[in-house]
Amino acid sequence: MSGIRAATDRGQGADTTTKSPTPAPTIASLRNAPWGVMALAVVVGAGAGVGSVVFRWCIKTFTGLLSGHSDYSASPGASNPHVPWLGPYFVLLTPVIGGLLYGPLVNRFAKEARGHGVPEVMLAVAQRGGRISPKVAVVKTLASALTIGSGGSVGREGPIVQIGSALGSTLGRVTRATEGRMKLLVACGAAGGIAATFNAPLAGVFFAMELILGTFSAEAFGATVLASVTASIIGRASFGDVAFLNLPAFHVDHLAQYGLFALLGVVAAVVGMGFARFLYLVEDACDWLWRGPEWLRPAVGGLALGGVLLALPQMYGVGYPVLEKATEGGYAVGFLLLLLVGKMLATSLTIGIGGSGGVFAPSLFIGAMLGSAYGIGVHHLMPGTAGAVGAYALIGMGAVFAGAARAPITAVVILFELTGEYSIILPLMLAIVLATATSRLLSRDTIYTLKLRRRGIDLESPAPGAAIGAQHVGTVMEPLPSALPATTSLTDAADLLSLSGHGALPVMDDAGRYVGVVTAQAVAEALAEQPEGAPPVVGQLAAPPAPVTADQPLAQALHTLLSAAGTGVPVLDAEQGKPVGWLSHQSALRAVHATA
Template sequence: MSGIPTADSAGIPAGTQPPRHHFHPRISGPIHRIRQAPWALAVLAPATGAAAALGAVAFHWLADALTRVFCGHTDCASAARAAHPLIPGLGPYVLFVAPVIGGMLYGPLIHRFAPGPGGHGLPELMLAASRADGRVVLRPTLVRALASAVCIGSGGSLGRTGPIVQLGSALGSLLTRLAKAPQEHNRLLLACGAAGGVTAAFDAPLAGAFFAMELILRSYTVESFGAVAFAALGADAVTRTLSGTTVFLDLPDLAPVDAADLPPLILLGTAAAVVSVAFTRILYRVEDACTWAWRGPQWLRPAAGGLLLGALLLALPQLHGSGYQVLKTVTDGHYLPGFLLLLLAGKIFATSLTLGIGGAGGVLAPSLFIGAALGAAYADGLRTLLPGVTGPTALYALAGMAAVFAGSSHTPATAIVFAFELTGQYMVVLPVMLTVITATFTARLLFRHTIHTLKLARRGIILSSPDTRPPSAV
């Protein structure tokens, strides 16, 4: 049988070449199997949260350093009109000059390296999360984070949380691409970055997880909550290692509220809803007015508008930057009701003006500031009219903070958990819950958009459920 080919042990006829097999590790190799494994998110999510926490620490350090450069103090809002140590001859007018110089720096920076929709960036993250790819480009996000640090450090009346959340989400998007994770993980890791950013900003992991669910993903599944919770834990571990454990608001121990305190809290929630809707509307109307009035090049707009902002800060230095120290003074009850209402109106206008002239930063801190001023003024006024009915000023200030935040963003669960984690006191949950739920439902009745969705709606974008359109970068 010599003319008949035989087969070897592999079943290939003798004398023939075995077929060549091309292996594709990206498709069938062990790395791909790891990426596709159900527990892959348990690794990628905390890694994203840790990266977001590192970004938050870096941003805080940069913003603090720039604040000292521009006005000579760590917190210029509580330092009032103190002179700059290096240029004492300028006196309090350093508050007038700093926004102009800051605008000359961050205006060209944004115009040249990060053009596109400006203002507070959370609406762009919400839009990215509604897309199938969930992608956020890192480079313009880094540029805007730098611009935000310059803006806030030079006096811009905005918050740090927005830029930190954007930075965390961009890092999550980058990690998704580096790990070549499946597309269905893209949106989740973007939200994980947001959760890590909020956690690191306030040492509030639960609030970070709920923030990502309510505001970024706008939906709830067991998988998504597990992922953002893992991210918050990763961010919390990094934050505690680098910065220790702190309580954002160190309030005196609060007693349980009486039944007589519940109706005033409902009224406070209603007032907070009105204020939150007014804040949203005024912010965009001031932005429109600035756009209408400015006829020069866009890169010069922040510096020119800095003249108006500087004049406002010269009159009310408590509006400088994020104003966290002033917020704590408000909750301690050290301001008179009339001055609290002035701070409330001033913060609304200062934040709107900063965004209107082209500034970059977040609106979470301003909403907390506005709510604290409202709650403290309400408590003092109510105590004058009905002695013995109201609880301590700190309780009403905290409830007002959570209520204005929830009313402007329609995120009641985040606001309730946030208030608890800011203070570490369980007794605040019931009064805050009552105030927040009232504010959220009333705000929804008054205005269907939030401070974030209105920005998108003005561009013709209505967010509903996440879609599956082709990938596109934000």
């Protein structure tokens, strides 16, 4: 009987195993499944949307408490109904009160919440695996809302980007996401924050991919779109389906205006980079002057900001009502230029004393003032062809931001979403591309990366203390392969490339000057096209890849190596630009293996 019972028990055990229910989805399955990142993107977008609603409510509440108005810049110079006996002089005290509140908060709980926020997110993605402390979301919300509500002349896009990114990073930690997924979730948070705050879902997507990730891929696009759409739905349910700015209709009356828009783009780039330089010049001055505890700095510096607000109350807060009035032609040229300089000073001072807020909205403000003044000027000079002043204000907004942040796609998309008019696209693209190109000629850095470089951080280099990728290219490069003369025929070049083992070779002209690199693929395609129009010699096929110099960090050169055709790229002398070596995938891997 005992044997029968044992056999029966064994049979029951086997039967139970085969009929056990399918396990419920776990965090691991959500993390690893192909659809997992999309589901997480929706959750991050929802969190960013709710965070945006809370953040805007906090700004409105603190602005009402400290100024007595829903937006004091719409009623500049008015008294505070809470303290009417102070008249307009109450603005001397509100930045001090705000500083006494957010100064200790930031200093005690999250120092990274100080400033305009976007550089910190870019750094977290580039060098810290997307890790952002979860407390940043709470501290940034309160500190930025107090800064803006007490008169700080900054925007709300930087804070909401940092808030949404912190939510994405926190969800990534909870689900134990891989580093790549973590970075993507951070970008989703940024996209959702921009989309919900400005009712600009496309701009949120491109802001995240262009500035935060710095790359475009199908997975990143899909995830950020889901986050942006989800956040936009929540934002529209709370704020309505309206743009955050009411801008005038746009139209081009005369073809000559395109030349005027192009010139405005160049001027806007100079102004945008000037704003970036002035911002950090004022911050340096505040650092040099202040000798007390950091938690008290915003309150004491608030006295200086209060003086600016007393002289120019239009600088109180973000200042969208003033921006809208400028686009409608409501100010004279002299006052527009005063507002432009005043915004630079007020924003720089707000950031310099330790305030928390973004520089995107100030860039739009400065661009609107510049564009309006420019439009009025050309209207007087060319009344028959210049067109409406508001058109130049809109173009100036996008061009100054593109010049300062060097994010042309984001600049085009957000201005298109604000106006909803396709007629803006051609002049906007023209001015923004010229502004971006001019900005690149003027400076290596943007308004965001300059803050990091001043701290000794290069986003294209390895993180401080990282051994991998810190070597200079000159220490790991191989000898330069024998170069091909530019007059080599395609048939001979094909033979030499097949024997080289590199898949690509440098090309020199008759004078010994470096022409570029020719790849085996390019030669094979040209041979297949002969005799119909294919070049007869390799000199006409050679193209120089992005330059890699011997004194360049390996981590930075890897970006060029990965995007280059063939198995390597020539290493150039930093001074003369001549090839001195060859960086291949094998040499890069050997360097990484040696330090791993």
